[in-house]
Amino acid sequence: MTQDRAPRPFPDPLPIRDAWLSGNWTSASGDVHAGRLWDEDSVYRWERYLDHWFVEHAHDQGEPTPEKIRAWANSLVRADNGHRLSPPSRARAVSVVLSWYDHLERYHDLGPFRLPRRWKIIGVIEPNEPRKYQPWVTDALRTAADRFQGLPPAPGRGLAMQHPSRHRLACYLLLANLRPKQVTHLRLENLAPDEKRKILHAKIPLKHHADDTTVYNGTLPWPIWRTVQDFMTVRRYDDDVTGYDYGPVLTTRSGLPYKWQNFRELIRxxxxxxxxxxxxxxxxxxxxxxxxxxxxxxxxxxDDGDLPAVDAQGASRGRGRP
Known part of the structure; x- marks a missing residue:
């Protein structure tokens, strides 16, 4: 009578995941592999998705099924507002999990898992390309921001609230292609102006990060620094969360950080x-x-040299993590 072979225990996924996302890993056969390089923001999203999958399926990671993956993706919510992820985001989450199990099969002698293609799990998702304005719109907005003289006098609106720099700075940062959440999380202590070269070095929050603790090194146009200096003459701060030389660059009239959901009021x-x-x-x-x-x-x-240049597919060229 032949004794059934005990199933191979599923290994700790974190070391495998971290090596994979670092771009260099060793397969089960002992061969060293070099993978693609991705930008830091993509790495962050993959880590978040996989961490959640590992926690939700800690006891059955070696037994993925289309039904489990579909149910998991449909349960995902945004970290900032608790709303359910959009269909394109859920589809990306499914792709991450499928890529993870494909990696385990190909390089770590696990499986076979026999998972179907993404569309069979989550359905066909039409690409949701963000709307982009024509160049004349952004050029006109920059010109309007340059010429903006501030808010008109009104009851309860002091000189600080009438000052144009708060609104001009918000427009400039958007026109530098920072998302509203990145703008509201950009911190004063993370700005380093280079007066000689007329470049503003900055530690910029990742666009998909839930807070401002993870940043990358980049540069911003010099007019932004001149506007920051102008805004500092009227910037309010609250000793608990903001200060004269630290905290979010943009603050409200009470010195508190702006909420990105209210950002449209700044450019209106x-x-x-x-x-x-x-x-x-x-x-x-x-x-x-x-x-x-x-x-x-x-x-x-x-790129300041610390941040890889990213192509249209999200793959970075040069140094960086996958």
Missing amino acids: PIVASDPDLAEIQPPLQPDQLSHSKSPWNDWHLR
Whole structure:
């Protein structure tokens, strides 16, 4: 009578995952492999998805099924507001898990898992490309921000609230292709101006990160630093969360950080000051502006040497993590 072979125990996934995402790993046969390089933001998202999968399926990681993956993807919510992930985001999460098990099969002698293609698990997802404004719109917005004279006097609106620098700075940062959440999380202590070269070095929050603790090194257009200096003359701060030389660059009139959900209020007065921009319907959206071509062309967000240049597919060229 032949004795059934005991199933091979599933290994600790974290070392395998970390080696894989580092771009260099050793397979079960002892061969060393070099993988693709990705930008830091993609690495962060893959780690978040896989960490959640590892926790939810700690006891059955070696037994993935289309039904389990589908149920897991449909249960995912956004970290910032608790809303369910959009269909494209859920599809990306499924792709991450499928890539993970494909990696285990090919290089770690696990499986076979016999998982189907993504569309059989989550359905066909139409690409959701972000809307981008034409270059004349971003050029007009920059010109309007340059010329903006501030808010008109009104009861309860002091000189600090009338000052144009707060609204101008918000527009400039969007036009440098920072997302609204990145703008609200950009910190004053993470700015390092180079007066000689007229470049603003910055530690910029990752666009998909839930907070401002993970950053990458980049550069911003010099006019942004001049506007920061202008805003510092009226910037309020709260000793608990912000200070004179630390905390979010943009603060409210009470010195608190802005919520990115309210970001459109910052650019609305500048948009209203330009007749052509004011006629655009629906009104200009901050997130769509941040996706559009910057009027500073290739100056903004240049690589400082610590950040790999990223191509259109998300793969980075040169140094960096996968």
